[in-house]
Amino acid sequence: MITPRAAARAAGLPADELPAYVYDLAALDDHARAIRAALPGSVELYYAAKANPAPEILQALAPHVTGFEVSSGGELAHVRKAVPTLPVAFGGPGKTEAELRLALRLGTRRFHVESEGELRLLAELADEQPGDAPVDVLLRVNLPAGDDELDGAALAMGGRPGPFGLDPRRAEACLPLLRGRRLRLRGIHAHLASGLSEGAHLVVAARVADWARELADRHGLTLTEINVGGGMAVDYTRPAVPFDWNSYGAGLRDLAVRNPGLTLRVEPGRALTAYCGWYVTEVLDLKHSHGEAFAILRGGTHHLRTPAAKQHDQPFTVLPVDAWERPWPRPAALDEPVTLVGQLCTPKDTLARRVPVAELRVGDRVAFSMAGAYAWNISHHDFLMHPAPTFHFLD
Numbered sequence: 001m002i003t004p005r006a007a008a009r010a011a012g013l014p015a016d017e018l019p020a021y022v023y024d025l026a027a028l029d030d031h032a033r034a035i036r037a038a039l040p041g042s043v044e045l046y047y048a049a050k051a052n053p054a055p056e057i058l059q060a061l062a063p064h065v066t067g068f069e070v071s072s073g074g075e076l077a078h079v080r081k082a083v084p085t086l087p088v089a090f091g092g093p094g095k096t097e098a099e100l101r102l103a104l105r106l107g108t109r110r111f112h113v114e115s116e117g118e119l120r121l122l123a124e125l126a127d128e129q130p131g132d133a134p135v136d137v138l139l140r141v142n143l144p145a146g147d148d149e150l151d152g153a154a155l156a157m158g159g160r161p162g163p164f165g166l167d168p169r170r171a172e173a174c175l176p177l178l179r180g181r182r183l184r185l186r187g188i189h190a191h192l193a194s195g196l197s198e199g200a201h202l203v204v205a206a207r208v209a210d211w212a213r214e215l216a217d218r219h220g221l222t223l224t225e226i227n228v229g230g231g232m233a234v235d236y237t238r239p240a241v242p243f244d245w246n247s248y249g250a251g252l253r254d255l256a257v258r259n260p261g262l263t264l265r266v267e268p269g270r271a272l273t274a275y276c277g278w279y280v281t282e283v284l285d286l287k288h289s290h291g292e293a294f295a296i297l298r299g300g301t302h303h304l305r306t307p308a309a310k311q312h313d314q315p316f317t318v319l320p321v322d323a324w325e326r327p328w329p330r331p332a333a334l335d336e337p338v339t340l341v342g343q344l345c346t347p348k349d350t351l352a353r354r355v356p357v358a359e360l361r362v363g364d365r366v367a368f369s370m371a372g373a374y375a376w377n378i379s380h381h382d383f384l385m386h387p388a389p390t391f392h393f394l395d
């Protein structure tokens with residue numbers, strides 16, 4: 001699965017520009033527009049910048065999103081510079097005093113608070129800002145998951161003991177800490193898992209809304225926002241089957257009708273940008289070992305860590321290169337399963353295992369798809385000191 005524009009660029013790049021990351025920004029624009037259109041107009045769409053914070057990606061998303069979710073002072077400063085006009089929400093565990101100060105100084109007015117300690121610190125710092133608008137707070141709560149609810153999730157971050165968010169009982173204990181401070185409790189945040197189907201995500205969203213309403217009723221509060229997180233599934237084994245945003249949007253519409261006065265917000269990362277990027281490289285060597293074919297590619301998991309981190313086969317397309325100028329026979333795999341590895345001296349440097357190919361030869365190019373999120377920016381670039389890839393953003 002590669003767009004014609006990305007395939008043309010991947011095939012046309014001079015060999016000394018490989019490996020390369022190629023991003024189709026027009027495809028990203030279409031994808032983000034379709035997601036925005038599938039969601040009810042009242043639902044706010046934030047992009048979780050950690051999925052891929054490249055400025056070109058943030059700027060391509062800007063017309064379609066309400067704002068950006070950032071999870072560190074570094075991301076915050078970076079996003080403010082790349083897209084100065086859109087709001088940011090500052091989430092993530094372990095925020096330091098310096099990061100909170102930076103966020104307030106840069107005008108951040110929405111924080112996802114992860115603990116009582118963080119709330120106390122933020123309250124102190126917000127009180128030091130005389131004359132400024134109050135700071136909006138969502139309490140990130142680790143709600144218990146129903147039986148089997150997060151079973152399909154690739155990465156559960158809640159619903160069980162964990163470092164993320166507040167235990168529901170401790171969230172109640174936070175309420176008195178907000179009184180008389182320059183903090184305004186706006187609502188509840190819950191990002192319980194990554195890799196949820198639309199049905200599972202809606203179940204979680206409904207439960208977050210119920211829990212928020214009950215909390216508000218118990219304490220006579222008015223809560224106006226809930227953020228039901230990101231984690232919309234991206235299925236690397238089925239690149240052509242994306243998250244069903246239309247049925248998800250319809251479910252959110254029902255939820256909004258059942259909860260008048262409550263603004264719903266989502267903050268996907270992967271499902272927005274995974275599909276717009278390709279890691280393109282070439283076959284350097286090809287050998288058979290104990291009866292199995294191995295293709296050794298220029299680059300590897302130090303550029304594209306996603307398959308190593310998630311233990312999957314990164315989907316790919318072979319881009320044949322017919323020219324062969326060496327005076328010896330061209331090594332090839334024909335109609336057989338091939339394991340695609342990189343240049344690192346470790347068996348973990350595997351991008352795809354025993355995937356059947358019709359033909360793969362030394363010198364052919366390979367474009368790994370679904371490399372637009374959690375790819376380059378989560379990789380251990382310096383291990384073995386191979387050169388960095390080149391980057392190409394196609395408008």
Ligand SMILES: *Cc1c(COP(=O)(O)O)cnc(C)c1O
Nearest residue numbers: 048191194230231232268269270
């Ligand atoms: C990582 C993260 C997201 C985005 O998750 P995706 O799986 O990329 O959609 C959203 N919110 C929070 C709090 C996160 O940590």
